[in-house]
Structures are given as C-alpha cells and as structure tokens.
Amino acid sequence: MAITRLSGAILWRTESGAKPRWIREAWIVGSRVSLIPPDDPPDDVVEGVAVPGLVDVHCHLGYDSSGVTSRERTIRDAAAVARSGVLLVRDAGIPERANDCLIGRDDAPGLIRCGRHLARPKRYIRGLGFDLADADDLAAAMAAQARASDGWVKIVGDWIDRAGADKADLAPLWSLAQLRDGVRAAHDHGARVAVHTFSHAAIDDLLEAGVDDIEHGSGLDATQARACAERGIPVTPTLLQISLFDQFAAAAGTKYPIYRDTMRAMWNERVDHFRMLLDCGVHLLPGTDSGGYQDHGSLPRELVLWREWGAADRDILAWATWRARDFLGADVLSEGAPADVVVYPSSPEDDIAVVAHPAAVWRRGRRLV
Numbered sequence: 001m002a003i004t005r006l007s008g009a010i011l012w013r014t015e016s017g018a019k020p021r022w023i024r025e026a027w028i029v030g031s032r033v034s035l036i037p038p039d040d041p042p043d044d045v046v047e048g049v050a051v052p053g054l055v056d057v058h059c060h061l062g063y064d065s066s067g068v069t070s071r072e073r074t075i076r077d078a079a080a081v082a083r084s085g086v087l088l089v090r091d092a093g094i095p096e097r098a099n100d101c102l103i104g105r106d107d108a109p110g111l112i113r114c115g116r117h118l119a120r121p122k123r124y125i126r127g128l129g130f131d132l133a134d135a136d137d138l139a140a141a142m143a144a145q146a147r148a149s150d151g152w153v154k155i156v157g158d159w160i161d162r163a164g165a166d167k168a169d170l171a172p173l174w175s176l177a178q179l180r181d182g183v184r185a186a187h188d189h190g191a192r193v194a195v196h197t198f199s200h201a202a203i204d205d206l207l208e209a210g211v212d213d214i215e216h217g218s219g220l221d222a223t224q225a226r227a228c229a230e231r232g233i234p235v236t237p238t239l240l241q242i243s244l245f246d247q248f249a250a251a252a253g254t255k256y257p258i259y260r261d262t263m264r265a266m267w268n269e270r271v272d273h274f275r276m277l278l279d280c281g282v283h284l285l286p287g288t289d290s291g292g293y294q295d296h297g298s299l300p301r302e303l304v305l306w307r308e309w310g311a312a313d314r315d316i317l318a319w320a321t322w323r324a325r326d327f328l329g330a331d332v333l334s335e336g337a338p339a340d341v342v343v344y345p346s347s348p349e350d351d352i353a354v355v356a357h358p359a360a361v362w363r364r365g366r367r368l369v
C-alpha cells in the first residue's frame with residue numbers, strides 16, 4: 001500500500017461537525033488519510049498546503065456547447081476537472097444519463113447527479129432539460145427525477161417567455177402551487193431541490209415553496225438574500241456565467257427589448273449584487289456552469305472572480321472545499337476519510353489564485369498530479 005507523508009499545513013477536521021483547522025502532518029495510506037503514522041516508511045513526502053478536493057456544485061459533465069459528449073470525451077473532460085483539483089462535482093442536470101460512465105472512476109471527480117433538469121417547452125436551452133407539456137406534472141416529474149438521481153432534483157425556475165413577443169421578459173415557469181407540490185414530492189423521495197433562476201420575479205415563490213438551493217440567483221434583492229441567509233439556503237453565484245449577461249442582452253437585440261434591458265441591468269449591477277450577497281451573509285456555493293457556455297475545469301477562474309468582486313480569500317477557500325462538502329454530505333479530510341486531497345505550493349487563504357496551480361492531487365489515494 002502506497003504511503004505518502006503530507007507535511008506543511010493540512011486543513012483537517014479533528015472533531016465531527018467542527019470547523020476544520022490547520023495541522024502540520026498527515027498521511028495518505030492507500031486510499032485513505034490518517035493522522036496515525038504508519039509502521040512502514042513513506043514512499044513519498046509532499047510538502048505544501050493540503051486541502052480537501054475542491055467542489056463544483058454546478059456543472060454539466062457529459063455536455064458541451066454542441067450537445068451530449070461522447071463517452072471518451074466525457075471521461076477526458078472529467079479527468080481534466082479532477083487534475084484541476086476539483087474532486088467532487090454535482091452535475092446540475094444532463095440528458096441521457098451522459099455522465100454515468102464516470103461513476104466509480106478514480107481519475108474523475110466524485111459525482112452527485114441531479115438527473116434531468118425540468119423545464120417547459122420553449123422555456124430553456126433546447127435539448128438540455130426535460131420539457132413538461134403540462135406544468136401540473138411537475139410534482140410527478142420531480143418524484144421521478146428524485147428516484148433517478150443522487151439526492152438532488154434540478155428545475156428551471158425562470159426563463160425568457162418569448163410568447164410575449166416584444167414584451168417578453170424573464171418569467172417564472174411554475175405557479176406557487178406547482179412548486180409547493182413539486183418540492184414536497186422531491187423531499188418525500190429524500191431529494192433536495194436546486195433551482196436555476198436569473199429573475200427577481202421567481203424568487204419569492206421559490207423561497208415560499210421551500211427549495212433547498214438557488215443557482216445563479218442574479219435577481220435576489222437584499223430582503224430575499226437575508227431570507228436565504230437565515231434559512232440556510234445557499235446561492236451558487238456563477239460569476240463567469242453572470243459575466244455573459246451583456247452578451248445575452250446583445251443577442252436579444254431589438255426583438256426582445258425588455259428582456260435585453262433586464263439582462264443588461266443585472267450585468268451592470270453584477271459586482272454590487274455579489275457584494276450584497278456577501279453583506280447579507282448568504283452561504284455561497286462554488287459552481288462553474290461548465291458544459292454549455294463555460295469550459296470544464298474553469299472553477300479556479302470562477303473563484304478568482306469571487307475575490308476580485310469582493311470575497312475574502314479565506315472565505316472562498318472554505319466555501320469551495322469543506323463548506324460545500326458539508327452541504328452536500330461529502331467527506332472532508334478527517335481520520336480514515338477517502339484521500340481526496342489537493343496540495344498547493346502556498347496558502348489559498350493568502351491568495352486564492354494559487355488554486356489554478358495544484359502541486360499534487362490525489363483522488364481516493366491515486367495520484368493524478
């Protein structure tokens with residue numbers, strides 16, 4: 001069994017439920033981590049700053065801008081993501097179970113699937129979600145996705161309603177009653193609910209219905225953000241994706257002027273909006289939305305944007321590692337936990353940009369970098 005001694009600073013949870021703290025030495029023994037020095041000498045000693053693998057809670061591995069990717073391509077994309085130090089992903093919706101090929105691989109990140117995300121005809125990216133002809137079928141569809149997924153169901157909360165022609169704007173896809181029934185159905189099946197939402201108009205009903213997680217959340221106002229903070233509903237701010245809102249606005253052109261102005265206004269306010277989320281104490285989740293507009297493996301760039309727009313390096317590291325893992329129910333570095341470890345040459349708490357340059361990466365004890 002291969003033994004590696006980690007030396008320097010290791011972000012380690014000594015007590016169940018406690019905030020991890022920095023310790024000076026730990027061991028990778030086979031596929032697990034431990035503080036107990038093994039009897040045999042180490043095969044390797046790695047010095048640096050070791051943290052639990054990063055998490056991307058919003059990606060679409062198995063998909064790219066041209067659609068569902070081949071099995072080989074999906075495996076290659078996932079391997080690149082793992083080598084970037086992202087060792088756990090929540091797939092935020094994918095057709096055709098396109099990333100089932102990643103399950104059990106130790107050259108890919110751990111995978112938490114949301115199943116197929118649920119939308120309405122002409123109310124989302126064509127072919128990516130599953131369209132319900134009748135919105136009253138939402139609860140049954142969410143129950144079905146809960147059975148097919150890994151404890152998460154994803155729904156599209158709002159999208160441009162082009163039926164409004166030159167009055168078209170972002171608008172909710174579901175009524176409050178449909179959302180309530182849907183969330184209850186997912187919860188009854190042991191799944192939590194994540195929602196894509198850009199607009200302000202959709203948020204109150206989503207909170208009222210009891211969703212568990214807001215993706216993008218660009219339309220939240222401060223009252224709603226405080227409600228999220230109080231209820232422990234995290235927001236995945238997807239800043240790389242929000243940075244494209246001016247392009248979405250330009251594409252809407254003169255055909256959808258109201259939608260265009262909505263998107264452009266959110267783009268103009270994007271930095272202040274992110275700071276507002278920080279000021280309100282919202283729990284942030286790291287997500288790239290890779291697989292459509294964003295490249296797989298872009299989490300380091302996303303996290304650097306968080307810092308540029310006002311978040312503290314120390315908070316970003318916590319959000320991107322152990323706090324995201326706790327939220328998803330995944331392991332952090334603790335006695336006997338799987339060795340999903342990333343080592344950096346310097347501390348991401350001093351400069352988060354170092355996460356783009358992992359010195360060593362192990363997934364279940366297998367060294368990838």
Ligand SMILES: [Zn+2]
Pocket residue numbers: 058059060092289
């Ligand atoms: Zn997405």
